[in-house]
Amino acid sequence: MKIAIRADGGSKIGMGHIMRTLVLAKELAKANDVFYICRVDEPLSDIYSPGIIKIKKQGFHVVTIDESNILEELSNVQADILITDSYDVDENYFNETKKLFKYTGYIDDMNLYYFNVDFLINQNINAEDLNYRVNNNTKLFLGPKYAMLREEFRNVPKKIIKKKVEDILITVGGADPNNVIGKILSYVKQLDYKFHVIVGPTFNTVNELKQYEKENKNIKLYFNANMFQLMQKCDLAISACGSTLYELSSCGVPTLGVIIADNQIKIGNKFHHMGMISNLGWHEKLNKYILVSKLDEICNNRNYREEISKLTQKLISNNYSLNCEFFMSKYKHK
Numbered sequence: 476m477k478i479a480i481r482a483d484g485g486s487k488i489g490m491g492h493i494m495r496t497l498v499l500a501k502e503l504a505k506a507n508d509v510f511y512i513c514r515v516d517e518p519l520s521d522i523y524s525p526g527i528i529k530i531k532k533q534g535f536h537v538v539t540i541d542e543s544n545i546l547e548e549l550s551n552v553q554a555d556i557l558i559t560d561s562y563d564v565d566e567n568y569f570n571e572t573k574k575l576f577k578y579t580g581y582i583d584d585m586n587l588y589y590f591n592v593d594f595l596i597n598q599n600i601n602a603e604d605l606n607y608r609v610n611n612n613t614k615l616f617l618g619p620k621y622a623m624l625r626e627e628f629r630n631v632p633k634k635i636i637k638k639k640v641e642d643i644l645i646t647v648g649g650a651d652p653n654n655v656i657g658k659i660l661s662y663v664k665q666l667d668y669k670f671h672v673i674v675g676p677t678f679n680t681v682n683e684l685k686q687y688e689k690e691n692k693n694i695k696l697y698f699n700a701n702m703f704q705l706m707q708k709c710d711l712a713i714s715a716c717g718s719t720l721y722e723l724s725s726c727g728v729p730t731l732g733v734i735i736a737d738n739q740i741k742i743g744n745k746f747h748h749m750g751m752i753s754n755l756g757w758h759e760k761l762n763k764y765i766l767v768s769k770l771d772e773i774c775n776n777r778n779y780r781e782e783i784s785k786l787t788q789k790l791i792s793n794n795y796s797l798n799c800e801f802f803m804s805k806y807k808h809k
Contacts, residue, residue, distance in 0.1 A: 476507045476508070476555045476556060477510075477555050477556070478509045478510075478555065478556045479509075479510055479511070479538070479552055479554035479556065479557050479558070480496050480499070480500055480509065480512070480558045480559075480560070481511075481513075481549075481557060481558065481560065481561060482496045482511065482512075482513065482526070482559075482561060483513050483523050483526050483563075484525055484526025484529065485516075485523045485524065485525050485526055485650075485677060486525065486652070486677035487522055488522075488562075488650070489650040489675075490525065490526060490529065490648065490649025490677065491648060491649065491717055491718055492526075492561060493529055493530060494529075494718065495560070495598070495623040496560050496582065497529075497530070497535075498623040498624065498625055499558070499623050500535060501533070504535075509535060510535055510536040510554075512537075512539075512540055512549070512552060512557075513538075513539055514539070514540060514541075514542040514545075515527075515540065521677060525677045527539070529676070538552060545563075545568075546567075546568065549575060550575055555577045556576060556577065556579070556580065557578075558579075558580045559572070559579070559580070559581050559582070562585075562738075564588070565588060566588045566591070569581070569588065569589075569590055569591040569592055570591050573592065578594070579591075579592045579593055580593060580596065581595050581596070582595075582596045582598075583596070583597045584599060584738045584742075586605040586606075586607060588608075589608040590607065590608065590613065591609075591610060592609070592610075592613060593612075593613060593614065594615070595607065595609060595614070595616070596616040596617075597615075597616070597617050597621075598616075598621050598721065599619070600742060600746055600749070600751075601741045601745040602617035602618045603617050604745075619791060620793050621794075622718075622721040622794055623718075624721060624725060624791070624794055625703075625722075628703060628722050628725040628726070628791075629725070629794060631726055631727070631788070633727065633784075633785075634726060634784050636710070636727075636729075636777060636780050636781045637710055637777075638777055640668060640780075641669060641710055642668070642669045642671060642710050642711075643709060643710065643711045643712065643713065643770075644671050644706065644712040644713070644714070644728070645660070645670055645672045645673065645712070645713045645714075646702075646712065646713075646714050646715065647673075647675075647714070648715050648719065648735075649675035649676055650677040650678065651675060651678050651679075652679070653735065653759075654680050654683070655715075655735055656674075656678075656680070656684065657680055657683050657684065657687070658758070658761065659713060659733075659766065660672070660684070660687045660691075660694060661763075662762075662763040662766050663767065663770070664687060664690075664691045664694060665691075666693075666767070666770070667693075668693065669693050669695070670693055670694045671697060672684065672687075672688075673697050673700050673702070674696050674697060674698050684696055702722060703722075703726070706723060706728050707726060709728060711729050711730070711731070711770075711774065711780070712729070713730070713733065713766075714730050714731070714732060714733070715733055715734070715736075716732040716733065716734050716735075716739035716740075716743030716746065716752075717735075717736070717738075720732065720742065720746060720752065723787070724751065724787035724788065724790050725787075725791040726788075727787055727788040728784070728787075729752075729779075729783040729784055730753070730783075730787075731753050731755055731766075731770065731773070732746060732747065732752040732754040733755050733756075733758050733761060734755075734756060734757045735758050749786070750783070751786050752783070752787075753769055753773060
């Protein structure tokens, strides 16, 4: 089957939509022709081009469309299935694309509309709490068992929790327009831990972060990082409350969560209420006292870290990974 994935990534919207759909794309490509549809930038702009570059590096063809005429341009795309992962949609989008493609699907976080689609995926921990308005025959894939995890994050061995915390991972995703990492580093740079800092492809504060690394021997920056290896190495993480939480859960890394976007509020709160992270709340309200005191509290409590690690790995242990055979069984041509 020919499958089109509609997603964008860049400096303003981050790379989350691209990264998670690439997991799905690689699974579906094992038995199907998969390509992407992305909005196109103006020359020399970084609004969408980083996402397009990332997709092409992973070996997928990209069809570019004008963002001012999305539905009209989608009508010229030939595919059996359209899977959309974008917040730039509304009920009219779902109604119109349903007419254009044999099957349509949506990857959701927010539950804002009536979804006239054949299938809907929400990998988030709060997904089953939502009352989705869908057609009677819409297939729902809800919860972390459907998290779009890369292969290395599947069936990860139990994490050994050390008595002493030494290595701490800091990550907020592919973009950091509010310089959350710079703020965190200003609070923790003098602490007696090694900080491993992920620098995303659309960060606009690279020079500032490099200065932190130059002036503090306990800070190391990573560009194009191997996230699995770092999560295996680190004893603790400070992370945005997005898709990275599921990778950290798979690796059993105790985590302090920071909310950096509206779509992370319910996810961060649910993880916190289930005792799987310590949610520090919105980045804007984060201060040195809150962060350092919570770090000290968790680092000095090995039993607590062991409990969190066990809970989070159990959350992901029955992950289906939306593999091609499982996901497509309902939609194969007869």
